[in-house]
Amino acid sequence: xxxxxxxxxxxxxxxxxxxxxxxxxxxxxxxxxxxxxxxxxxxxxxxxxxxxxxxxxxxxxxxxxxxxxxxxxxxxxxxxxxxxxxxxxxxxxxxxxxxxxxxxxxxxxxxxxxxxxxxxxxxxxxxxxxxxxxxxxxxxxxxxxxxxxxxxxxxxxxxxxxxxxxxxxxxxxxxxxxxxxxxxxxxxxxxxxxxxxxxxxxxxxxxxxxxxxxxxxxxxxxxxxxxxxx
Amino acid sequence: xxxxxxxxxxxxxxxxxxxxxxxxxxxxxxxxxxxxxxxxxxxxxxxxxxxxxxxxxxxxxxxxxxxxxxxxxxxxxxxxxxxxxxxxxxxxxxxxxxxxxxxxxxxxxxxxxxxxxxxxxxxxxxxxxxxxxxxxxxxxxxxxxxxxxxxxxxxxxxxxxxxxxxxxxxxxxxxxxxxxxxxxxxxxxxxxxxxxxxxxxxxxxxxxxxxxxxxxxxxxxxxxxxxxxxxxxxxxxxxxxxxxxxxxxxxxxxxxxxxxxxxxxxxxxxxxxxxxxxxxxxxxxxxxxxxxxxxxxxxxxxxxxxxxxxxxxxxxxxxxxxxxxxxxxxxxxxxxxxxxxxxxxxxxxxxxxxxxxxxxxxxxxxxxxxxxxxxxxx
Numbered sequence: 001x002x003x004x005x006x007x008x009x010x011x012x013x014x015x016x017x018x019x020x021x022x023x024x025x026x027x028x029x030x031x032x033x034x035x036x037x038x039x040x041x042x043x044x045x046x047x048x049x050x051x052x053x054x055x056x057x058x059x060x061x062x063x064x065x066x067x068x069x070x071x072x073x074x075x076x077x078x079x080x081x082x083x084x085x086x087x088x089x090x091x092x093x094x095x096x097x098x099x100x101x102x103x104x105x106x107x108x109x110x111x112x113x114x115x116x117x118x119x120x121x122x123x124x125x126x127x128x129x130x131x132x133x134x135x136x137x138x139x140x141x142x143x144x145x146x147x148x149x150x151x152x153x154x155x156x157x158x159x160x161x162x163x164x165x166x167x168x169x170x171x172x173x174x175x176x177x178x179x180x181x182x183x184x185x186x187x188x189x190x191x192x193x194x195x196x197x198x199x200x201x202x203x204x205x206x207x208x209x210x211x212x213x214x215x216x217x218x219x220x221x222x223x224x225x226x227x228x229x230x
Numbered sequence: 231x232x233x234x235x236x237x238x239x240x241x242x243x244x245x246x247x248x249x250x251x252x253x254x255x256x257x258x259x260x261x262x263x264x265x266x267x268x269x270x271x272x273x274x275x276x277x278x279x280x281x282x283x284x285x286x287x288x289x290x291x292x293x294x295x296x297x298x299x300x301x302x303x304x305x306x307x308x309x310x311x312x313x314x315x316x317x318x319x320x321x322x323x324x325x326x327x328x329x330x331x332x333x334x335x336x337x338x339x340x341x342x343x344x345x346x347x348x349x350x351x352x353x354x355x356x357x358x359x360x361x362x363x364x365x366x367x368x369x370x371x372x373x374x375x376x377x378x379x380x381x382x383x384x385x386x387x388x389x390x391x392x393x394x395x396x397x398x399x400x401x402x403x404x405x406x407x408x409x410x411x412x413x414x415x416x417x418x419x420x421x422x423x424x425x426x427x428x429x430x431x432x433x434x435x436x437x438x439x440x441x442x443x444x445x446x447x448x449x450x451x452x453x454x455x456x457x458x459x460x461x462x463x464x465x466x467x468x469x470x471x472x473x474x475x476x477x478x479x480x481x482x483x484x485x486x487x488x489x490x491x492x493x494x495x496x497x498x499x500x501x502x503x504x505x506x507x508x509x510x511x512x513x514x515x516x517x518x519x520x521x522x523x524x525x526x527x528x529x530x531x532x533x534x535x536x537x538x539x540x541x542x543x544x545x546x547x548x549x550x551x552x553x554x555x556x557x558x559x560x561x562x563x564x565x566x567x568x569x570x571x572x573x574x575x576x577x578x579x580x581x582x583x584x585x586x587x588x589x590x591x592x593x594x595x596x597x598x599x600x601x602x603x604x605x606x607x608x
Contacts, residue, residue: 097518122233
């Protein structure tokens with residue numbers, strides 16, 4: 001695959017020990033490239049969120065390897081891993097996890113502030129990204145004053161504000177109606193993917209499968225199949 | 231302020247309800263701690279008022295004396311012996327005792343009478359009205375103008391009274407550095423008049439006031455006085471002895487310490503619990519920040535900043551409130567004994583640091599333990 005972003009090899013993860021051990025992910029290997037929108041789908045408990053956490057440097061696998069831009073992320077120290085997530089990965093969480101006590105623009109500026117960028121400069125850049133997601137007029141409002149779809153767009157703006165190479169979406173349409181969900185994915189395809197990022201989306205919402213370049217289907221911690229939706 | 235701390239600040243102050251609860255908790259605790267310790271400091275200061283007002287460098291006294299108002303008379307030979315010691319510049323007697331004054335309207339009022347050495351008037355107060363030499367005039371007394379003077383019917387120079395069936399005349403009004411503890415007016419007169427007007431025991435010298443030739447003579451004087459079976463203390467040591475008596479032998483110190491500890495526990499409970507709730511409510515957000523790339527020490531610095539900011543602001547408000555209450559109380563009740571000292575402020579500050587430390591420790595433990603994976607798992 002040209003411009004390989006992520007290469008996961010023989011990833012395995014279990015929780016508990018002895019008789020209580022539960023295998024969440026069993027020997028999973030896959031690759032994802034830049035400019036690709038990859039879906040990981042499957043029923044609840046199939047291990048897709050665990051897999052997503054392992055490739056994004058959040059959950060350490062029990063075995064296997066994750067290469068991001070040819071670097072084994074699980075050989076990094078704790079601080080290096082935090083820096084890796086800050087600089088290389090943008091997260092869009094299922095519940096958005098926006099700070100209700102901060103304004104919308106401050107929420108978007110968070111990754112920039114964590115990167116020690118100047119406060120005013122961070123807000124300026126964040127404002128630009130709010131314009132990209134069409135919410136510049138709502139910059140000063142707290143996120144709780146926004147609709148679910150708008151909050152999702154704020155979360156996307158926060159994820160892309162630090163210009164990461166890889167974007168991780170966890171169930172991006174779970175809290176949205178079908179129409180809003182499709183609009184969000186159209187927006188992502190038009191504005192986010194165009195920068196040749198790698199986007200990995202975990203979902204079980206079949207209504208948005210049409211936007212995927214490739215779909216990995218998981219079941220019982222294993223990849224059961226792979227296909228190309230487009 | 232760095233961006234991360236600015237975020238921490240906004241997270242804290244924008245949660246107005248919890249921020250107010252935190253501030254109220256710490257302010258209230260500091261207020262109570264400062265009030266309790268200030269009242270105690272005021273009591274201790276007033277308990278030693280005679281020592282401070284007289285201003286002698288050294289005091290010779292019976293070792294059993296533990297506060298200035300309950301003196302044990304010292305034999306005259308001790309005074310003679312002290313005067314002849316090496317290193318003593320001079321030594322003079324002081325009378326300190328209680329009496330009843332009968333006012334012109336027939337009312338009796340308890341007073342403290344200080345009898346100054348006739349020859350030197352050592353320890354004489356600063357006069358606001360009258361002349362010091364008039365203390366030698368027949369029946370001459372000097373009244374101290376403090377919060378208690380009104381109990382003598384606000385006398386002026388020339389006012390008359392009876393003391394132990396003797397005639398007394400006010401010949402001067404003096405200023406006192408510190409008022410007494412028990413709300414009793416103070417009269418100054420000569421030593422000889424004091425012992426002739428007031429009933430006394432076989433020995434009449436309450437204390438011997440000593441001026442050493444130099445600071446280096448003090449240990450020698452102490453040693454020589456102890457050979458006589460008496461005790462020579464510097465003014466600071468005497469004040470310390472009086473303080474220790476009130477702290478450890480009257481129950482006052484334990485009571486104040488208990489109240490201060492209760493204030494501390496109340497403050498800790500309110501702020502600790504509120505801060506813990508604040509952290510719990512933001513725990514997922516802290517987890518999200520960790521997932522995004524915030525390092526553990528950055529989250530710790532955010533929590534420490536939040537706890538520290540609240541603690542320092544609460545400390546300032548608490549000290550301000552206590553000061554205001556003391557000022558207002560003194561305006562209303564001039565003999566109100568409370569005094570904010572650096573030690574009180576220091577004690578309250580340390581207590582507040584402990585409150586902030588424990589509150590933030592609870593939060594830090596939670597935040598350090600949150601795994602970003604938990605955020606994904608929901």
